[in-house]
């Protein structure tokens with residue numbers, strides 16, 4: 360039976376319940392993280408942990424368990440028998456339950472923490488063949504840097520994109536491309552790798568950081584600058600990054616084919632570098648276990 364984490368305990372999913380007065384339910388007043396388990400390690404756990412601490416701080420939510428986030432993710436996999444699998448852990452903390460008023464409860468109430476783990480099958484076809492995406496106006500708020508559960512702008516836009524048969528949609532704000540509904544976006548022009556700089560208009564993705572680090576080590580020229588919507592179709596290559604999809608090549612935007620309509624060379628190189636990084640981590644873990 361599936362166990363979820365709720366307020367410090369593992370409980371059967373059917374038995375998990377929260378108050379209807381929870382501010383997560385009333386105001387989307389909470390934050391979340393999604394971490395990916397590769398069968399023997401979480402990729403970028405430290406960075407996810409740091410981002411969660413930052414999101415909580417920005418929202419002024421005091422979650423006493425925050426230091427134990429990595430262990431809590433591990434134990435959720437263990438109780439669900441997922442330790443040997445590829446899996447995703449979703450973790451959410453809201454401000455807690457209180458009578459509805461816009462002001463934060465004073466004195467503060469206990470936050471509500473909820474997490475679940477699920478086996479994960481990567482979308483290999485999307486990565487191999489590339490995907491079609493659309494553009495959409497960025498109707499979201501001005502604190503996209505906080506990983507808040509308040510995602511209506513993201514879900515409404517993504518739903519419209521899906522109805523058009525698109526894999527993702529990328530947002531345009533003040534004429535520039537910010538990011539996608541649940542991923543970051545990168546461009547390649549000539550030998551330059553371009554992506555929106557960290558700001559309040561994008562979530563600073565952990566995968567984004569990993570790709571920038573790999574590219575830097577390879578000596579690829581990085582430009583952290585906004586790309587204008589009218590420059591989009593002049594880009595040589597475009598790809599998306601996220602915890603679940605790693606690097607996904609884009610082959611068309613709003614029905615316009617990019618380049619030859621197949622994943623580009625630089626994108627494939629970055630995918631290969633990501634795979635090398637994962638293989639190196641696995642080899643290090645195997646070695647460490649052998650020494651033990």
Ligand code: PDD
Pocket residue numbers: 393513538539540541542543561562563564565566567600601602603
């Ligand atoms: N989405 N931008 C947005 C708006 C996101 O929601 C996400 C992640 C990213 C990529 O961040 P990272 O590389 O840290 O996963 C960028 C998660 C996976 C989600 O909402 O399910």
